[in-house]
Amino acid sequence: MIRKALTIAGSDSGGGAGIQADLKTFAALGVHGMSVITSITAQNTYEVRAVHDVPLDVIKAQFEAVVEDIGVDAAKTGMLSNSAIIELVASLISKYGVTLVVDPVMIAKSGAPLLREDAVDTLVKRLIPLATVITPNKPEAERLSGIKISSLDDAKVVAKKLVEELGAKAAVVKGGHMSGGESIDVLYYEGRFYEFRAPRIESRNTHGTGCSFSAAITAELAKGRSIPEAVKLAKEFITTAIMYGLPIGRGYGPINPTAWQLIPAEKFNILVELKNSVGVLESSGKYVNPLIPETPSYIVMALPKHYARDINAVAGTPIVRLWGSVKAVVEPGFGVCREFGELLLKVMEFNPDVRALMSIKYNEKLVEVVSRLGFKKLSIGLREALRSGGLGIYSEELSKELDVIFDEGGWGLEPLTMVLGRNSLEVTEKVLKIGREYVEGKER
Structure with missing residues (x-):
């Protein structure tokens, strides 16, 4: 059976993040990748020069064209830049009952905002409750929970809150932005905590890390793996992608999802x-x-x-x-x-x-x-x-x-x-x- 995964996200013209990173990840993990483009960014390794949000009717048409013909085993969201796009995506996910991984993208690697401040509340109320898994990094997790993360225990508190108060089925608080010799991701699922550890890799070539990680979870869920299994494999995948990141451009080079294959x-x-x-x-x-x-x-x-x-x-x-x-x-x-x-x-x-x-x-x-x-x-x-x-x-x-x-x-x-x-x-x-x-x- 051919497994099918969908990314609902922005396009990165530099090829390091967004749907480009997601589709590379899907291919590397052996699933058929499809895309719904929500925004087009003029982006490279050090800046976002312009953003164009795709009209809502075109976003809707992309989604329905894919789901009604090919079908979707699992989907993920990335850049959803405003409340209207989030509302639309949430309604489509609800209508078609798609397994969903939410990557709550807020800021580009270059520091440019990718989510409007007034859209955070819509994300919390409309999309997170539909998430099978949500995958925030430290700054995103702090913004969504209102809790400062300074330790592994703090990350666990936040992961639990994202599930028990905000309504996600499972939450992974990623450890890439934290200090220490290890990068530790914390998963909270069905009342239990899981820790996924990897040596911290010092590299400037980390553009697209969050996109590819959430895409890897999506691919594994599309194959029918359990949530803990999917997160474990995604951690291994992203560690390899970072280790062999590509030193291109003048800023943060992209990770390398194709290294896995x-x-x-x-x-x-x-x-x-x-x-x-x-x-x-x-x-x-x-x-x-x-x-x-x-x-x-x-x-x-x-x-x-x-x-x-x-x-x-x-x-x-x-x-x-x-x-x-x-x-x-x-x-x-x-x-x-x-x-x-x-x-x-x-x-x-x-x-x-x-x-x-x-x-x-x-x-x-x-x-x-x-x-x-x-x-x-x-x-x-x-x-x-x-x-x-x-x-x-x-x-x-x-x-x-x-x-x-x-x-x-x-x-x-x-x-x-x-x-x-x-x-x-x-x-x-x-x-x-x-x-x-x-x-x-x-x-x-």
Whole structure:
């Protein structure tokens, strides 16, 4: 069954919040997303330049067109800028009995007001009582409840009030605006408190956090999950989206809802590519075998630089000599080739186009072969530099296009050649060229 989620909110021309963030979130979580646009904003990462409220008859037509044909499993509201829009949306939700998540948007990330002051009372009296879940941040929760939030206990008091006095079925008071090493969201539902914790992420790229969080809850409710399950998964989702936020614009960059799907998809693709690369190397073993050093050779590939934060973003496998050919010791996996994974990550800091590496032997004959093939090369004490504090001294050299790095080793370090490329198959092709020339080539 195809699950369907609806966002009733404003449009953010910068793509970071509003219906744009909601629809990205719906897609990332596997539900069909639909929209009713209530306002059009001229907005970027640091300001809201203009706001145009959509006429009420057009808002109504959008809603009815979607509900009467496609149907809605769950809906959310975002920017509802005035009392008339809130009244209309409330009447439509009541008429069609739609499961509703209310994100009581009041202020943009840039500080611009998105809800008129005289509309707050309408929000409280007409829309919140229809909410399956309401998801205010600290300032919004304080405004709606009249209670100052200074602690987790205060957040619980407010969440309970939003349910027992204002009429929402469940309330999540978000902890993103509070202090401390953790971001703690408090859910009050059916007389019970739930706490959802995540490490606090220091980032300027947080535009759209509230929109995407409420959209994630909406998507999970559309799938039939319980409210606590939906909030738990939304917390995990939004933590990932913030962690991989996009550093664009001059102000608060947007979060990255697509990271939820992109990272697992990229990891799968990398494992498939590494397996294919290993297959090519093994099938051409007579050319690869002479290149294997005394220690195993390693072939590794990383996620794109924006997502490659630690060794768990790098997959690889060791390759050894076997009866005149070569063989991968284990299936490629993430986080298993620590030394060469960390080496690749360091190289990527200076050259993000390099996402794969294979270590092979180093000797004078191999240096001559690489030179004859015309590969772009560099000779540096790569691993020794890492041991002694980093590769900063080679930043200029490493930022250039490179095919090969010769590393003559050091104390306890076998001399090695690192073959670089944009992916593991490109590295494999370079290794095979080197191997064929090494085995069959002659001085030209």
